[in-house]
Amino acid sequence: MHTTQTKQNLILSLLKLGSEQGLEAISLAALAKENNISKAAIFHHFANREAMIEELFAYCNTLAYQxxxxxxxxxxxxxxxxxxxxxxxxxxxxxxxxxxxxxxxxxxxxxxxxxxxxxxxxxxxxxxxxxxxxxxxxxxxxxxxxxxxxxxxxxxxxxxxxxxxxxxxxxxxxxxxxxxxxxxxxxxxxx
The missing domain is CATH 1.10.357.10 (Tetracycline Repressor, domain 2)
Known part of the structure; x- marks a missing residue:
């Protein structure tokens, strides 16, 4: 899968799971499983959990304006x-x-x-x-x-x-x- 597409899928999965369970309740293992990738692969796209959440907010803010x-x-x-x-x-x-x-x-x-x-x-x-x-x-x-x-x-x-x-x-x-x-x-x- 293309790197950009994987990153967007991770954001969308975090968005869906986070809205259901709260962001803090989402484990990286669950996020990796949802996207059929390894937990380590998540860190290929995001430096850390906080960077991933910041990217989620930025992505959605852009969608909201559009x-x-x-x-x-x-x-x-x-x-x-x-x-x-x-x-x-x-x-x-x-x-x-x-x-x-x-x-x-x-x-x-x-x-x-x-x-x-x-x-x-x-x-x-x-x-x-x-x-x-x-x-x-x-x-x-x-x-x-x-x-x-x-x-x-x-x-x-x-x-x-x-x-x-x-x-x-x-x-x-x-x-x-x-x-x-x-x-x-x-x-x-x-x-």
Whole structure:
């Protein structure tokens, strides 16, 4: 197998296993077995365990940036916000990114790189929310006097919905999201 392909397979295996068991619980022997290579072969690709985890975070961070698509701003405010939430759901629910987001959530308290990535992802969501809400406000589809407060409110609630997606706690989630979007638009007199 090609060296680059083996390295990517190791990262993807670590991603999947780490999301299921936690990164610290994954033994190098289990990772080697999953990839049909020797434990020593892992060190051909990574200097040590920490370098492998750093490479995992870098790989997934790149994937996350590549998957940030433009959300259409056409239509009513509720349609735009619904599309945005559906877009973010897709990012959080599709493998391998689902594994990545699960690892970030579980490792953020103990691993500095995971904490930094979680902060960046939260800021990206807040930034995208800001662009959406500012556009809806400027076009008159929402009447927002305190844009910063509206952005914080919207992005924080959406972050909680996305965390529920990662935890597979999706009972009534679609209904709650729809209710939130309708209430948010009503609060800001959305069209």
């Amino acid at each position: 998957q940030m698509a433009t959300i259409s701003l056409a239509g009513k405010s509720s349609e735009v916000l619904r599309r945005a939430v559906e877009h973010w759901h897709e990012l959080y629910a599709t493998d391998p990114m689902r594994y990545f987001y699960r690892i970030i959530q579980s490792e953020a308290l103990t691993h500095q790189a995971a904490k930094a990535i979680q902060k960046t992802l939260d800021e990206m969501l807040q930034g995208q929310s800001g662009v959406l809400l500012e556009s809806l406000s400027e076009s008159g589809r929402l009447v927002i006097e305190d844009l910063d407060l509206a952005i914080l409110n919207f992005s924080c609630v959406v972050q909680q919905f996305l965390r529920r997606v990662l935890l597979d706690d999706q009972e009534d989630l679609e209904w709650e999201e729809e209710r939130f979007i309708q209430s948010f638009c009503a609060l800001y007199k959305g069209l």
